[in-house]
Amino acid sequence: MKIELGDWPVSGNAVDAGGVELAIEARGLVKRFDGFTAVDGVDIAVPKGAIYGILGPNGAGKTTTLRMLLGIIDPDQGYRRVLGAERPTDVARRIGYLPEERGLYPAMKAYEAIGFLAALRGMPLKEGRRKGREMLEAHGLGYAAERQIRQMSKGMAQTVQLLGTLVHEPDLVVLDEPFSGLDALNQGKLERMIRDLAARGTTVIFSTHVIAHAERLCDQIAIIAGGKVPFAGPVDLARDQLRPQVRLETRAQDGVWRAALPADARHEGAFWYFTLPETGVEPLLRALIEGDAGILSLSIERAGLHDAFVAIAGEAAARALEESPGEAK
Amino acid sequence: MSTFGDKLRAMLVIARRDFVAVVFSKTFIFFLIGPVFPVLVGGLAGSIGGRVQENVDRPTIGLAMSAGDTQAMLAAREELDGRVPGMIPEMVVLKGATPGAAIDARAALANGDTPVSAVVSGTLEAPLMTAPRERARQWVGIVSNLAARARSATPTAYPDVAVAEVATSVAKVKTGQIFTAQGSQVVLFLLTMLLAGMVLSNLVEEKANKIIEVLAAAIPMDAMFMGKLFAMLAVSLVGIAVWGGVGGAIVLAGGRSLPAMSVPAVGWPLFLTLGFVYFTMAYLLMGSLFLSIGGMATTVREVQTLSMPVSMFQLMVFFFSSYALSMPGTWVEWLSIGFPVSSPYAMLARAAQYPQVWPHVAALGWQMLWVIVIVRSGAQLFRRTVMKSGPATGSKSVWARVFKRAKAY
Numbered sequence: 001m002k003i004e005l006g007d008w009p010v011s012g013n014a015v016d017a018g019g020v021e022l023a024i025e026a027r028g029l030v031k032r033f034d035g036f037t038a039v040d041g042v043d044i045a046v047p048k049g050a051i052y053g054i055l056g057p058n059g060a061g062k063t064t065t066l067r068m069l070l071g072i073i074d075p076d077q078g079y080r081r082v083l084g085a086e087r088p089t090d091v092a093r094r095i096g097y098l099p100e101e102r103g104l105y106p107a108m109k110a111y112e113a114i115g116f117l118a119a120l121r122g123m124p125l126k127e128g129r130r131k132g133r134e135m136l137e138a139h140g141l142g143y144a145a146e147r148q149i150r151q152m153s154k155g156m157a158q159t160v161q162l163l164g165t166l167v168h169e170p171d172l173v174v175l176d177e178p179f180s181g182l183d184a185l186n187q188g189k190l191e192r193m194i195r196d197l198a199a200r201g202t203t204v205i206f207s208t209h210v211i212a213h214a215e216r217l218c219d220q221i222a223i224i225a226g227g228k229v230p231f232a233g234p235v236d237l238a239r240d241q242l243r244p245q246v247r248l249e250t251r252a253q254d255g256v257w258r259a260a261l262p263a264d265a266r267h268e269g270a271f272w273y274f275t276l277p278e279t280g281v282e283p284l285l286r287a288l289i290e291g292d293a294g295i296l297s298l299s300i301e302r303a304g305l306h307d308a309f310v311a312i313a314g315e316a317a318a319r320a321l322e323e324s325p326g327e328a329k
Numbered sequence: 330m331s332t333f334g335d336k337l338r339a340m341l342v343i344a345r346r347d348f349v350a351v352v353f354s355k356t357f358i359f360f361l362i363g364p365v366f367p368v369l370v371g372g373l374a375g376s377i378g379g380r381v382q383e384n385v386d387r388p389t390i391g392l393a394m395s396a397g398d399t400q401a402m403l404a405a406r407e408e409l410d411g412r413v414p415g416m417i418p419e420m421v422v423l424k425g426a427t428p429g430a431a432i433d434a435r436a437a438l439a440n441g442d443t444p445v446s447a448v449v450s451g452t453l454e455a456p457l458m459t460a461p462r463e464r465a466r467q468w469v470g471i472v473s474n475l476a477a478r479a480r481s482a483t484p485t486a487y488p489d490v491a492v493a494e495v496a497t498s499v500a501k502v503k504t505g506q507i508f509t510a511q512g513s514q515v516v517l518f519l520l521t522m523l524l525a526g527m528v529l530s531n532l533v534e535e536k537a538n539k540i541i542e543v544l545a546a547a548i549p550m551d552a553m554f555m556g557k558l559f560a561m562l563a564v565s566l567v568g569i570a571v572w573g574g575v576g577g578a579i580v581l582a583g584g585r586s587l588p589a590m591s592v593p594a595v596g597w598p599l600f601l602t603l604g605f606v607y608f609t610m611a612y613l614l615m616g617s618l619f620l621s622i623g624g625m626a627t628t629v630r631e632v633q634t635l636s637m638p639v640s641m642f643q644l645m646v647f648f649f650s651s652y653a654l655s656m657p658g659t660w661v662e663w664l665s666i667g668f669p670v671s672s673p674y675a676m677l678a679r680a681a682q683y684p685q686v687w688p689h690v691a692a693l694g695w696q697m698l699w700v701i702v703i704v705r706s707g708a709q710l711f712r713r714t715v716m717k718s719g720p721a722t723g724s725k726s727v728w729a730r731v732f733k734r735a736k737a738y
Binding site for chain 2: 067070071072073089092095097099101102103104105106107116117119120121122125
């Protein structure tokens with residue numbers, strides 16, 4: 001197996017061009033399975049303490065990317081560094097991971113399951129179990145601490161596994177489709193937990209195919225489609241990929257002011273819709289006023305992440321994203 | 330980098346979980362009583378053959394006494410055998426012995442025409458038993474009892490039996506040690522057969538419960554493999570302790586002693602220690618192989634399909650080792666010692682026959698090396714073939730996955 005290291009540094013904590021310390025950096029990650037390229041040259045840079053979303057439809061390569069970042073599988077090509085380590089397994093104790101396919105030993109009691117997950121990450125079993133009880137209590141599941149996993153509802157078991165992911169207070173939390181299978185109430189709880197983690201300085205990276213979660217939670221995102229990452233960076237930057245949209249309502253139906261509207265302007269009902277010209281809003285306003293358009297209303301809306309996703313990844317990827325099954329959106 | 334300490338710790342976490350999960354499950358009781366059924370069937374089937382064999386090989390005392398004493402001893406034996414059937418050894422009058430005349434008991438013992446295990450001569454008042462030490466200890470009380478009953482139907486005094494010990498011949502020792510070697514190989518095979526197959530399905534639980542990915546992300550895969558192997562080894566040892574304890578208790582409660590086996594060349598204490606160590610190695614070698622193969626299986630059905638060829642493989646290893654036992658010093662024996670999975674069988678048989686200890690140290694090192702190689706290769710294979718997403722993974726058979734990887738690497 002050949003891993004191309006390129007000209008990346010080989011030791012120490014990574015920083016991006018702006019001097020921000022990175023929890024994860026990956027460049028040119030490639031993974032093929034039986035001739036099928038699941039991930040094709042992914043670049044990701046996750047700042048420390050950030051909430052980072054990997055957004056893409058099912059089958060886009062999100063899980064494979066996360067597995068490579070965790071060291072569960074090795075890339076065929078490319079470079080990765082996680083918490084300063086070139087081999088992610090070397091820092092496994094500082095990482096918490098919730099896989100997409102959740103699973104616990106059914107015969108274990110809730111506090112035992114959390115203790116077991118803690119022990120896997122190097123915490124003494126007894127200490128892990130004690131903390132497990134505390135966490136269950138803190139999350140309103142104290143009454144179920146002695147209950148076997150097989151006796152729990154799916155949502156409860158998922159919460160237990162999430163607590164087991166966090167019990168050893170990791171520096172980096174990786175969540176693969178964490179909202180999948182949760183009802184709206186629990187999705188809200190999970191969003192709060194993620195924000196709390198980030199507030200304490202923990203780096204959180206999660207994959208999702210629901211734009212709303214990424215839009216609400218993430219500082220930065222990577223859009224992934226067909227194994228490639230056409231965009232990675234701050235959410236605002238993604239939205240800035242599209243010009244703001246203008247909605248205009250005028251009293252006059254026609255006049256010289258029409259010449260001020262851009263070529264893509266379309267008239268629907270009482271409104272005109274068009275992209276804000278690059279010259280900005282002032283010249284447009286001036287032309288409308290001087291041309292006696294009679295402005296009744298004018299709004300300028302920044303592009304949403306959905307529109308940005310369509311613009312960046314294409315219509316097909318957006319359609320696949322919307323059709324991805326798995327959770328309430 | 331994961332240190333050895335980290336790996337050991339991870340291994341213990343897995344081993345502890347698996348051990349507790351198995352031993353404290355309700356189904357463990359079925360595991361413990363499992364061997365009862367083959368033992369019962371074997372016992373029933375063996376009893377028929379055993380009776381035939383008993384008639385041929387039944388331990389016999391040769392009588393070389395006066396005609397009157399001989400008749401009285403035979404009558405006393407008949408009478409006592411009626412009270413405690415099967416407990417009194419057969420008695421024959423030695424051919425060529427002139428009643429009352431002096432007899433060379435050692436020559437009589439060595440005589441193959443009338444195979445006897447001990448010779449009783451002298452008189453009813455002062456019997457003399459010539460026998461190997463074990464037999465003499467075993468029978469001295471019986472002979473005294475018989476002599477007393479031969480003198481009187483209601484004995485009040487029991488004569489002291491003088492004992493003349495004889496050593497068995499070199500050839501007899503060798504034959505006995507080969508028997509010990511064969512017996513130990515059979516026991517080793519049965520235990521390995523019973524236990525090593527269990528690990529085949531060991532990773533299916535993690536896959537079915539979907540916890541495998543959490544484990545793979547948290548700990549080195551070879552630590553997980555080792556943890557699972559040692560957990561099942563510990564389970565096996567619990568089983569062996571229970572079976573051994575119950576079996577021993579039954580034998581002791583029945584007032585019977587175990588069949589006399591020749592002392593192995595390295596002595597019983599070291600032989601039993603080596604037996605334990607070679608069982609461990611045989612189990613780890615077979616277990617690591619089966620764990621690696623079973624790790625490729627995704628369903629219980631696939632594991633069941635694998636069980637038969639795996640059992641056949643174990644059987645072939647056993648036959649090969651047994652065959653090698655009959656060809657000492659040939660390339661066959663060396664091959665059975667060098668081939669990792671048959672090595673424990675071959676070396677245990679060797680311990681029964683040859684006193685040198687250093688070959689065992691070398692062999693154990695060799696076997697441990699192979700355990701590590703198989704576990705590491707199995708863990709690598711598992712990580713490369715099982716821990717992946719992407720299309721069409723689940724539809725492939727275990728063989729397709731194994732052989733495809735074999736070609737790729």
